[in-house]
Amino acid sequence: MVSELDTLAGGLLDIVVIEFQQRPTQHRRRLLMMQAFPFTSNAIVRRVKDARLDLLTDTRSRRGRRYDLQALAWTLLLSMSVGARGLRQAEDLTRSLPPGIRRVTGIWRRISDTKLRDTLFMLDYDELRCCLHRMVKAEARRGNLKPTRLPLSVVAIDGKEFHTNSQLDHPFVMKVQPDGDRQPYGRLRVHRAHLISADAAVCLDQLPIEGHTNEAGTIFDTVHEVIGTWGHTGLCDVLAMDAGNCNLATASLIDGRGKGYLMRLKQNQGTIWNFAQTHLASLGLEEALRVEVERSKGVEVERRVYRLELHSGVHTWNHARQLVRIQTLRFKTDENGVRVQVGEEGNRYWISNLGHKQFDEAAWLTMCRQYWRIENEGNWTADTAWDEDGRNAWATGASEVLLVGLLRMMALTLVAVLRRKAQRRQGGRAPTWKQCQREVFAALRVGFERPLATH
Structure with missing residues (x-):
């Protein structure tokens, strides 16, 4: 059978x-x-x-x-x-x-x-969690987690969400009341930290987010826990996170613990975002410090790096040393042999306390691709290979x-x-x-x- x-x-x-x-x-x-x-x-x-x-x-x-x-x-x-x-x-x-x-x-x-x-x-x-930590530390002792893809050991932190229909009063559950007569359900959210600088993008930690707040409200505690666990191991030289987790308090904590940060900027950063737009948004190909072209399925993907050095910080971010814009353009060659841009232009802005010698233009171009490993080899893989977002055949209770x-x-x-x-x-x-x-x-x-x- x-x-x-x-x-x-x-x-x-x-x-x-x-x-x-x-x-x-x-x-x-x-x-x-x-x-x-x-x-x-x-x-x-x-x-x-x-x-x-x-x-x-x-x-x-x-x-x-x-x-x-x-x-x-x-x-x-x-x-x-x-x-x-x-x-x-x-x-x-x-x-x-x-x-x-x-x-x-x-x-x-x-x-x-x-x-x-x-x-x-x-x-x-x-x-x-301690069992997970011991697994990762053993791999580090075997030499399997060396920073082969980036010049420093970089840990990316991002959020992940689960749904549950029970234990709606659990401290880590955010109760959601849909429109109409539909039954309420709960959202369970966690921060996950993945090592993106090694060949294997292993998970370093998973920390729950309180039900009464969001990712931004708990990122400070998450970073404090990650640095406390991994700061002395050589696996956590730099922490990278998206704009939803970018704030001055967290950046100051990371800098104060002697670590580097790579934080993405968006409009919700206000003053820093406007400063980056003023100094970097208008720059063109001639001002690009490095250009990289990648060919895939008949499309040329061109990435350009623009950087502004901050010798004494910017506004209240006294520890910031770089503002970086990474521009992404896609081109195709038409029947007349003319190179034509396709799709929309992409621009990502980052702020960091790392100097140019620690993290140069080549490292930024590599990092902008490696950062997505937390999705491609982490959250997305957990869904496609392990059916994480599917029906809960393993458990339904929040804990x-x-x-x-x-x-x-x-x-x-x-x-x-x-x-x-x-x-x-x-x-x-x-x-x-x-x-x-x-x-x-x-x-x-x-x-x-x-x-x-x-x-």
Whole structure:
């Protein structure tokens, strides 16, 4: 009988599993080599062990501990890593794990979806955050999070929203009353911090936003927490954020802690925005300090950098050292060979406390593309590959939705590192996130080729 999780994994994976079950000994190595090399059971289990799930507090009474809490947490995280759509598919995963995986994880028998749901009710959010922190710090010690794409380690912070129909009185839920006779619902919002300067855009943290305020109202506390956790690790030299999170108090906090900031400007910044418009908006191609042309699908994308140095700050932003405008134009060549502009001109304005020698024009052009990794390899990926914005088959309560979001970021971090390793080994494009989930599932079903390394 084929489980829901087998169907999810796809036809190729089913062939691997069936052939392995038919001839488990003589063809073990050949079947393992069908996987992309980084996606091995050893690599996956080692990274889950980095989280130290054994440190989670078990609040159950002694009579209610039929299943070890660590095994339950392993099940949740491994199920999320293979892209399980809900707790029923997480239960399916526990049915067919090989002996080697069971021995390491402690998942000795099938665990029901009801028991897994109960586990979500008793996990502590801050303890699970610490598990994510330990995973990322272990990857940093392995040298997998060096700033290969930017001259400094840059952390991007952005908001993410979930919906819930229960616990509308929860402190992190903003109650929404739709027009007409529709039932009210709740909005759960979090700040997520992603490392965008390394090959793998891992998630560093997820912090809830109070229900009575918005992103701008909590960004100061979020930045304080991120710097407190990551400021000494070498992974947080610079913090980047969009215009909704740009304000003087947060910028002063970052500068006061010895870190750099890259903040996008829009009209809501008032005086600073007008100052940037006055000095940068009228500049043309001749004044551009650097021009970069990228060709894609018959369209030339031209980006130009204009910069204004601020030796003593601007207005009350005494620590600001650069105002930057990045202009984006798109061109096509018509049938007469004439280069014609298509689409609208794009202009993005940024303010920073970094000097020109620390962050030059080339770095700005790279950063304007890398910044979107928090969406393309973070929030958007969580939606498309993990169905984060779909139906809540994992949880409906506010506290549990936050925990599931954090588990999803732990799974994304694990898969992101192995995905980039696979790309480097194959020497081409990175495999899709769905392919990576299938590889993780295949590795867990096949088991270990050799005993797990202890170091």
